[in-house]
Amino acid sequence: MVEDKKNIIKNNSKMFLAIKLKNKYNSLKTFLKLLFTNKLTGFAFIVISALIIIAIFASILAPYPEQGLGKVNLDEVFQSPNAKHIFGTDELGRDIFSRLLYGARISLSISVITIVIALIIAIPLGLISGYYGGFVDEIIMRITDVFLSFPPLLIAIVITSFLGPSLRNAVIAIAIAWWPSYARLIRAQVISVKQKPFISASKCIGTSDFKIMLTHILPNSIAPIIIQASMDMGSVILTAASLSFIGLGAQAPEPEWGLIISTSRKFIMDAWWYTVFPGLVIFITVLSFNLLGDGLREVLDPKTRVR
Amino acid sequence: MGVYDRALEIIDLEVKAKTVSGTAELLNIKELILDWGEIVGIVGESGSGKSILALTIMGLLPKNVFVTKGKILYKGEDLLKKDEKFMREKIRGNEITMIFQDPMASLNPVFTVKNQLSSVIKVKNPKLNKNEIYKKAIEMLDLVKLSDPEMTMNKYPHELSGGMRQRVLIAMALSAQAKILISDEATRALDVTIQLGIIKLIQELGEKFNLSTLFISSNMALIASVCKKISVLYSGEVIEKGNTNDILKEARHVYTKSFLASLPTAGKKGTVLPILEGNYPSILDKPKNCIFSDRCPIVTDECRDKKPTLSAISDSHSVSCFKNLDSDKTDKGA
Amino acid sequence: MNYLLNAKNLKKYFPVNKDLFNKASKYVHAVDDVSFSVESKDIIGIVGESGCGKSTLAQLIMGIYSPTSGTIEFEGKSINLQNKKNKLAYKRNIQMVFQDPYWSLNPRKMARDIIAEPMRVHKTVNEYDMDNEIQRLLNMVGISGDRMYEYPHEFSGGERQRIAIARSLSLSPKLLILDEPTSSIDTLSQAGILNLLIRIRDELNLSYLLISHDLSVIHFMSNKIIVMYLGKIVEMGDVNEIFNNMLHPYTKALMLAIPSIDSAGNIKKVEALEGNVPSAINLPKGCRFNARCKYCIDICLQEEPTLKKIDKNHSVACHLY
Numbered sequence A: 001m002v003e004d005k006k007n008i009i010k011n012n013s014k015m016f017l018a019i020k021l022k023n024k025y026n027s028l029k030t031f032l033k034l035l036f037t038n039k040l041t042g043f044a045f046i047v048i049s050a051l052i053i054i055a056i057f058a059s060i061l062a063p064y065p066e067q068g069l070g071k072v073n074l075d076e077v078f079q080s081p082n083a084k085h086i087f088g089t090d091e092l093g094r095d096i097f098s099r100l101l102y103g104a105r106i107s108l109s110i111s112v113i114t115i116v117i118a119l120i121i122a123i124p125l126g127l128i129s130g131y132y133g134g135f136v137d138e139i140i141m142r143i144t145d146v147f148l149s150f151p152p153l154l155i156a157i158v159i160t161s162f163l164g165p166s167l168r169n170a171v172i173a174i175a176i177a178w179w180p181s182y183a184r185l186i187r188a189q190v191i192s193v194k195q196k197p198f199i200s201a202s203k204c205i206g207t208s209d210f211k212i213m214l215t216h217i218l219p220n221s222i223a224p225i226i227i228q229a230s231m232d233m234g235s236v237i238l239t240a241a242s243l244s245f246i247g248l249g250a251q252a253p254e255p256e257w258g259l260i261i262s263t264s265r266k267f268i269m270d271a272w273w274y275t276v277f278p279g280l281v282i283f284i285t286v287l288s289f290n291l292l293g294d295g296l297r298e299v300l301d302p303k304t305r306v307r
Numbered sequence B: 001m002g003v004y005d006r007a008l009e010i011i012d013l014e015v016k017a018k019t020v021s022g023t024a025e026l027l028n029i030k031e032l033i034l035d036w037g038e039i040v041g042i043v044g045e046s047g048s049g050k051s052i053l054a055l056t057i058m059g060l061l062p063k064n065v066f067v068t069k070g071k072i073l074y075k076g077e078d079l080l081k082k083d084e085k086f087m088r089e090k091i092r093g094n095e096i097t098m099i100f101q102d103p104m105a106s107l108n109p110v111f112t113v114k115n116q117l118s119s120v121i122k123v124k125n126p127k128l129n130k131n132e133i134y135k136k137a138i139e140m141l142d143l144v145k146l147s148d149p150e151m152t153m154n155k156y157p158h159e160l161s162g163g164m165r166q167r168v169l170i171a172m173a174l175s176a177q178a179k180i181l182i183s184d185e186a187t188r189a190l191d192v193t194i195q196l197g198i199i200k201l202i203q204e205l206g207e208k209f210n211l212s213t214l215f216i217s218s219n220m221a222l223i224a225s226v227c228k229k230i231s232v233l234y235s236g237e238v239i240e241k242g243n244t245n246d247i248l249k250e251a252r253h254v255y256t257k258s259f260l261a262s263l264p265t266a267g268k269k270g271t272v273l274p275i276l277e278g279n280y281p282s283i284l285d286k287p288k289n290c291i292f293s294d295r296c297p298i299v300t301d302e303c304r305d306k307k308p309t310l311s312a313i314s315d316s317h318s319v320s321c322f323k324n325l326d327s328d329k330t331d332k333g334a
Numbered sequence C: 001m002n003y004l005l006n007a008k009n010l011k012k013y014f015p016v017n018k019d020l021f022n023k024a025s026k027y028v029h030a031v032d033d034v035s036f037s038v039e040s041k042d043i044i045g046i047v048g049e050s051g052c053g054k055s056t057l058a059q060l061i062m063g064i065y066s067p068t069s070g071t072i073e074f075e076g077k078s079i080n081l082q083n084k085k086n087k088l089a090y091k092r093n094i095q096m097v098f099q100d101p102y103w104s105l106n107p108r109k110m111a112r113d114i115i116a117e118p119m120r121v122h123k124t125v126n127e128y129d130m131d132n133e134i135q136r137l138l139n140m141v142g143i144s145g146d147r148m149y150e151y152p153h154e155f156s157g158g159e160r161q162r163i164a165i166a167r168s169l170s171l172s173p174k175l176l177i178l179d180e181p182t183s184s185i186d187t188l189s190q191a192g193i194l195n196l197l198i199r200i201r202d203e204l205n206l207s208y209l210l211i212s213h214d215l216s217v218i219h220f221m222s223n224k225i226i227v228m229y230l231g232k233i234v235e236m237g238d239v240n241e242i243f244n245n246m247l248h249p250y251t252k253a254l255m256l257a258i259p260s261i262d263s264a265g266n267i268k269k270v271e272a273l274e275g276n277v278p279s280a281i282n283l284p285k286g287c288r289f290n291a292r293c294k295y296c297i298d299i300c301l302q303e304e305p306t307l308k309k310i311d312k313n314h315s316v317a318c319h320l321y
Helices: A002-037 A039-056 A065-069 A096-132 A134-148 A152-163 A167-193 A197-205 A209-221 A223-245 A257-267 A272-300 B050-058 B084-091 B113-124 B130-143 B149-153 B162-175 B192-209 B220-226 B244-250 B254-261 B301-305 C054-062 C084-093 C111-122 C127-140 C145-149 C157-169 C187-204 C215-221 C239-244 C249-257 C298-302
Strands: B006-019 B022-035 B039-043 B065-074 B096-099 B180-184 B212-217 B229-234 B237-243 C005-018 C024-038 C043-047 C069-074 C094-097 C175-179 C207-211 C224-229 C232-238 C308-311 C314-316
Touching: A002 A039, A002 A272, A002 C127, A002 C145, A039 A096, A039 A272, A065 A096, A096 A134, A096 A167, A096 A209, A096 A223, A096 A257, A096 A272, A134 A167, A152 A167, A152 A223, A167 A209, A167 A223, A197 A209, A197 C094, A197 C111, A197 C157, A209 A223, A223 A257, A223 A272, A257 A272, B006 B050, B006 B212, B022 B039, B022 B050, B022 B212, B022 B237, B039 B192, B039 B220, B050 B065, B050 B096, B050 B180, B050 B212, B096 B162, B113 B130, B113 B149, B113 B162, B130 B149, B130 B162, B162 B192, B180 B192, B192 B212, B192 B220, B192 C249, B212 B220, B220 B244, B229 B244, B229 B254, B237 B244, B237 B254, B254 C187, C005 C054, C024 C054, C024 C069, C024 C232, C043 C054, C043 C215, C054 C094, C054 C175, C054 C207, C084 C094, C094 C157, C111 C127, C111 C145, C111 C157, C127 C145, C127 C157, C157 C187, C187 C207, C187 C215, C207 C215, C215 C239, C224 C239, C224 C249, C232 C239, C232 C249
Parallel strands: B039 B212, B039 B229, B096 B180, B180 B212, C043 C207, C043 C224, C094 C175, C175 C207
Antiparallel strands: B006 B022, B006 B065, B229 B237, C005 C024, C005 C069, C224 C232, C232 C314, C308 C314
16 A cells, blocks of 8 residues: 555656656757847857767767877977868877867866856855845845955956966865855845745745745746856857966866966967967857857847747 | 817727737727727736737737737827837827826936926927926816825925825826827726726816826726726727616626626625626637637527627617627626 | 634734834834724625735734734634744644735646645645545646646646635635735736635635725625725725725725726726825824825824724724724
């Protein structure tokens, strides 16, 4: 009997999951349809998807995988773009195209990890701050004020010079510099959502504050954060590149885009391709993330959606 | 004004929207007439297209909504053929003004009432000096029965109550010498007692200044107490129109009858209110021919094969139903 | 007499102008000395302009605010909301239906989860019986049980309000507070909701506190009426008694100001109520309605009238009676 009950619960929850998945699939379909109604957003979406695939399969896609990781090939230094090396080679004879493919892996993971860390700090603080208000809110917001009064790059530089220059520390530093703006965004969103009647309804039911925050407020305030995060992906890549550029981020021979440009600047007069291609790649990536963010704003904004 | 008999004439208007899931038909109005100094009520539920109608007249349709055919004649000119510049400078806020449910949206929050009202007056009367404009503004506020015009002048919109804001907007419309006022649920968010003040004002202004009003609302009782004529809008089409008494006492269309029957009144206490079965048709999937055929209890094959047109059953009263000649008045409700 | 709910001298003052030491110099008298009782199967209509304190009163009874003074007795027991356990048990008995069905349901949750929330919080139904229970509740409010996997935006306004009602019924409460339950839905859906509310009241022996500004809805639904003005009850009594023999000048003015149509299609003549509601911070001396009252006499400017019993089922707070 007990077994039966358990089985039925299991079956029910399985069916429930299946329906949920189907719903998710359907909403994903509409989401993509909406995303592609704007051509620029569609373009950005394709570029970013391509970047992700490149990052995952860099070792297969790169013509010279070992060089991508830093193997020196002194026979072919400073070759201008040709059939063998479409983006040319650098001062150590490494294929720049391969290095950029591997760089995608680094840059994308930097931006994802950084933003995830920043959100992990920001979401609870923003929720608490916005939901409870009063004294707690005051304290959390003054802390963010302190952080926001410095340019993020400056904070990141200070932190990395404390922790020592490395890619990992750069990620930590950028995340610390970045969370306050998310915390503020979430707080503002929470304040507007918590005034909605369905929150009062939950309070009338007797749902605990923690549950209200987690199941009602967070899902309804996440859209602008997704938009902001996708726009920030580009900025984080830029910041990481800047840190690497001044020697506080990735260390040679890592194929980080910022670091590649930083090294190339000595040879800019003789080997234009060495600077131009990494620069272009950063430019296109950052632009795509910004375009995607803009597009997401349009898609996720309920006002532009058809009911 | 006498040159044109009609204040506003809408002929054969069709409005469609492009959505992700296909083309949606929003409006299909054969004829809608507003005479000078008259208040015409448009009653309809949400989804009937009443707000789209207001926006079409104002030329303020959203990006994905298009007028596919028809005319909106104002002073003999087709407003749909005018360009944006003409609409902005000559029509919108000047000749034709609209008041919304949320008056805050139409007032500039950073300027005082004085600022906003004077600038409207100045455009219309460029020769007046500062003092005269001020006097005129006070006069206008007095006209809309704001209790203390001098004090109201120096206030910002957020310092006023909802009813006062609507009055200020009406004062601005009058200063711009508007000929037509479109009220889209303008009193819905207001307190019942305040609501009445606004509609009384609209009535008075109609008589005094020959101001014509298109009064859009879903509240039948409210419309009936303001308007002499009522058009019933269902799913983008006028299915019945007539003088207020025609509609209230001798409604012919099943929808209108059901609508009236479903109003709770003291006399129906203790009874079950009659309900019309079925859901409002989706704009993407409307029934063919008679728009009401999917919910109508007296539907016949004729209704599904042929589209009924709005035909007159008396001088003032017309209905869009094949069964309109049935004089069976006892059959109230569905 | 056995009362379901008995509110005695309820007061709620909200402090304004707090100074440095959190001491308020002034108060908003949102609810000021309100007493009334609810019997089983009662539908009590509460009418008044915005700012008359009807929403605060509802929230006091709901336990969202605790009263500044006064007591609420439920089934003969005084309610102490400081105790968390008591509060949760009390909330099971009283539920609320909100005005706006578009925002009173979480747009990101399925109907199933929305209705299940109270039962999960109070652990009244286990997951095994949940689907059946939800189906039963949905059927009760007239929605097909297989629509439980749909999201709020897939329902019409009226259907959403039905879901909100199903949610409020899921804990088998004894009293429902209906805060303008039909004012933001269409006329035809409104009729369905009103029929539904009457039906479930009879089936489940519920009592309602119905807050509305639509007098025809109040007249149609309720058996008792409370008219509030500036935090006070000005007139209270049996619905027929009030509508046939209204005494307080404010009640009269309010009834006159609201347009309605009767069953024969006649339009009621309306007359505007002049003046605005005074601020609830600086209350006028004497009767609170004196500035707008046509029948104001000397004593009205001096002394505040108390609620007097005129008849068995009729009380009024006016010096004229």
